[in-house]
Amino acid sequence: MERLRRLDWVNSDSPVYFITACTFDRKMILASDTSHAAFVTFCHAATDHGVIVGRYVLMPDHLHLFVCILPGPATLSGWMKSLKNSLSKQWRSEGIPAPHWQKGFFDHLLRGHESHAEKWLYMKENPVRAGLCELAEGWPYAGEIHPMVEQ
Numbered sequence: 815m816e817r818l819r820r821l822d823w824v825n826s827d828s829p830v831y832f833i834t835a836c837t838f839d840r841k842m843i844l845a846s847d848t849s850h851a852a853f854v855t856f857c858h859a860a861t862d863h864g865v866i867v868g869r870y871v872l873m874p875d876h877l878h879l880f881v882c883i884l885p886g887p888a889t890l891s892g893w894m895k896s897l898k899n900s901l902s903k904q905w906r907s908e909g910i911p912a913p914h915w916q917k918g919f920f921d922h923l924l925r926g927h928e929s930h931a932e933k934w935l936y937m938k939e940n941p942v943r944a945g946l947c948e949l950a951e952g953w954p955y956a957g958e959i960h961p962m963v964e965q
Contacts, residue, residue: 868962
């Protein structure tokens with residue numbers, strides 16, 4: 815039997831991940847102005863900790879984003895834990911009872927520009943597929959913190 819060829823391994827000191835995290839019991843708490851502001855503030859500060867956040871989409875019950883972990887002490891799981899804690903703090907201040915997040919998150923290592931473009935198309939069209947807006951550009955809870963690839 816012929817063996818399938820393995821995909822090329824991308825050796826990068828700063829890999830880019832496609833991340834998905836869901837709220838607990840799919841609570842509809844992410845797509846709000848206050849959650850969005852807290853998310854953007856946290857992601858801008860991430861560069862001080864060796865984490866670069868690219869494009870993102872906040873849906874009512876889950877989020878998608880691109881994250882690059884720079885060489886150093888930061889880890890993807892540690893940063894995601896901090897992100898979830900930060901947003902949970904915001905929600906507690908709004909009187910939204912915990913728990914707020916499902917355990918863990920989904921991550922996919924991107925292998926090139928094509929993979930990034932494919933995932934971005936999926937992300938940005940998510941609100942349209944869910945019937946939340948007619949055009950992806952009309953969804954107010956999406957954006958880009960730092961450019962990661964040539965557009």
